[in-house]
Amino acid sequence: MLMRQTGARSRHRLWVALLALLVLVAGITLLVDELQEVPAPPLSVLNRSLVTEPESLDPHKVRTKQAGDVLRDIGEGLTGYTESGELIPTGAERWEISDDGLSYRFYLRPDARWSNGDAVTAEHYVYSFRRLIDPATAAFYAEVLIDLENAPAIIAGDSPVDALGVEATGEFELTIRLMRRVPYFLSLLTNPAAYPVHPESVRKYGDAYARAGNLPSNGAYKLSNWVVGSVIELVRNEMYRDNANTAIDAVNHHVVTDGVAELNRYRAGELDITSNVPPDAFAEVRRERPGELRVSPYLSVYFYGFNLTRPPFRDNVALRKALSMAIDREELVEKITGRGEQAAYGWVPPGVLDYEPREFFYASFDKHEREAAAERMYNEAGFDRERPAEIELRYNTADVTERIALAIQAMWRDVLGLEAKLINEEQQVLLSNIRAMEVTQVFRAAWTGDYNDANSFLYLFKSDSPSNLFGYRNVEFDALLEQAANQTDPTRRRFFLEEADRVLLADHPVMPIYFYVSKHLVSPRVRGWGDNVLDYHYSQYLSLADRS
Amino acid sequence: MLRYALMRVVGAIPTLFLVVLVAFIMVRAAPGGPFDTDRVLPAEVAANIERAYHLDEPLPQQFRRYLTGVLRGDFGPSFRYSDYSVAELIRGALPVSVKLGVLAMALALCAGISAGLVAALRRNTLTDRVVSAIAMTGVSVPVIVIAPLLVLFFAVQLGWLPAGWSSSGGGSRWIMPIIALALPQIGFIARITRSSMIEVLESEFIRTARAQGLATATIVRYHAMKPALLPLLSYLGPAIAGIVTGAIVVEQIFGIPGLGRLFVQGAQNRDFTLVLGLVILYATVIILLNLVVDLLYGVLDPRVRRT
DSSP states (O other): OHHHHHHHHHHHHHHHHHHHHHHHHHHHHHHHHHHTOOOOOOSOEEEEEESSOOSOSSTTTOOSHHHHHHHHHHOOOSEEEOTTOOEEESSEEEEEEOTTSOEEEEEEOTTOBOTTSOBOOHHHHHHHHHHHHOTTTOOTTGGGGTTBTTHHHHHTTSSOGGGSSEEEEETTEEEEEBSSOOTTHHHHTTSGGGSOOOHHHHHHHGGGTTSTTTOOOOSSEEEEEEETTTEEEEEEOTTOTTGGGOOOSEEEEEEOOOHHHHHHHHHTTSOSBOSOOOGGGHHHHHHHOGGGEEEEEEEEEEEEEEOTTSTTTTTOHHHHHHHHHTOOHHHIIIIIIOSSOEEOSSSSOTTOTTOOOOOOGGGGOOHHHHHHHHHHHHHHTTOOSSSOOOOEEEEESOHHHHHHHHHHHHHHHHHHOOOOEEEEEOHHHHHHHHHHTSSOSEEEEEEEOSSSSTHHHHGGGSTTOTTOTTOOOOHHHHHHHHHHHHOSSHHHHHHHHHHHHHHHHHHOOEEEEEEEEEEEEBOTTEEOOOOOTTOOOOGGGOEEOOOO | OHHHHHHHHHHHHHHHHHHHHHHHHHHHHSSSOTTOOSSOOOHHHHHHHHHHTTTTSOHHHHHHHHHHHHHTTOOOBOSSSTTSBHHHHHHHHHHHHHHHHHHHHHHHHHHHHHHHHHHHHTTTSHHHHHHHHHHHHHHHSOHHHHHHHHIIIIIIISOOSOSSGGGOOSTHHHHHHHHHHHHHHHHHHHHHHHHHHHHHHTSHHHHHHHHTTOOHHHIIIIIIHHHHHHHHHHHHHHHHHHHHHHHHHHHHHHTOOSHHHHHHHHHHTTOHHHHHHHHHHHHHHHHHHHHHHHHHHHHHOHHHHHO
């Protein structure tokens, strides 16, 4: 009896000891964490957020806007933008363009410095442009410089990298030769893929180049810490050529993927700028904080595309028109998105530089007229309420896309009497189906301009464009874009682009639904915020009022 | 027992191999690749990227390449975070997740067992009902609801705690995630402890102890506690699984740079190597933990040890 009692007791103690140990370890880890409390923050810190983690901070490896947002703070190319989106010289002081538009000579700023003190020279740009195009780099955005002499051959591995049309014609003088006229070339150079990298550091660190401590910056800030999945911390780059005009000392780009969490953190004062405003909270936020909400047109379009390689949409423009005309876009942007989006009756968004976007002929129709015309068109296509068309609509699984799909399904039912089959798919699955063009009929997608020019939207529909997800082929359209590219006179170029736009809309390969807006909450203490259609907001232009 | 443990570890190797193989086939079977976006790349550019990540090789060759890498401890580069290797990403996230999980588990055990004991001893009183109600709430309200409510109340309304991870470096940022993660487990543990304690208190040997005139405290401490906690031990496995899966949600909501978040993003981004690396890690951890629980059983329950 006694024996059993002690045995049980000692085992019991083991159990208790184990538990106590667990609690102790837990307590100590917490305590250690507490002791490592961060030091007092520097004078002024801007907290902003990113909706996804940047995949890299190496300019030649990036592919998302979020990575670009950080790179615009820690780097600088030959050209850049002001806070309101005007193109300005940044790394270059000025440039000369040859009369045929094929040769660019850039005069670099001799006072431009890397954060390690080295001058940013023309050789650095040459090295960087070659690295972007080099097949070994496997750069996602190699496309940015694809118009440089020999670039396609180098990318394909048929030519050595030093054949690229870029040359240092002086320590601070860079000459670029193009294969064809690219009227928006200066805008292309604002892309972080065209930023210089520091050659010695790339050679020294290899794949670890873009880490804190290794990555030299030629921008207003430099990388001080990167906690993957959490935050990217930047501090002022004292060597920056325009450091005197940088107001904020440190910038934290927090990675906040969840919209509600982001809003809560903004409300708690932990974020000064949000990357978005969740749709369900939008009305409330507008009521609560009207002065902090910044909504602005954005060069991006939400659309339904047609797969033109398969029935029922192959060679059936009337059916495509009927479906598009039956959609009440105003109702969608008022009742579903409701954040200031603009109904899209054309492909190129408003706000594109030096351009007058074309619109569908029914843009001016009222609801009744439009719906009547839609039905006539539907009959013309060979369908009616007794013999309805069978349509499949694929969209990615997300709240707003689902609601829009349901609304459009109902509109088609009301106006045309057809019952579309809705298929929702995870984003990557949908993308791969769209590309394969084997099962899709109508598919949901979006397109964002890479640079502020109509070509950034129109080229998608060229027969040979890799992003032509529609299977659209029109010789006339291709010829008009080609002619536009060959014009030296901007007015004539614009004429050809607008003509191409008109031809495109007449063919209805796509149903644009609405043009996006950028939506941010910006704390009242942030000064210098500028709305722009590209939704670029360089931290170096911002300043902070004292926190009251 | 050492022999037994070793056998189990060796036996786990084919299991792990199968896990890797199945995971490899599954991530590859999912449509879409790591480099697909709305933008379709020029064919040459896409080919260069595929070559750089060996995606142009036939699948069996890719699997062989991956497996030999893993055997050498090389889990490959992340397909998404091109500046990092998978091993580096996991090394960075593991301590955070382990700390979060251990702390939440510790809290769940302490709070759950105490609450369950109190409820069992004050059976059918108001205390019992309140504890049971709270436990039921903890069990039935999902983390995805609890966590934002906690944030709204303690961070936005009261301003006591940070709403997001990266906003402060201190210990305060751990509090809400740990509570959110522990709450459902507290509920489960309290309910299990309560019912098994009640059962034990009603058994013959406790009645004998009472008849001998022992005080309730003595009975609970020396006689009832251990048998009452045994069912809890078999719940430890599911509890750990609950903490691991719950952490995926909690890490997402609070923006904690842990494994769960990497896993979700890895799956969404089709980051093949990252997902595979995490699957291997999770599988290893689960196999090891199962072993530990089995061994603990042996320590606590002689009947198991003998067989």
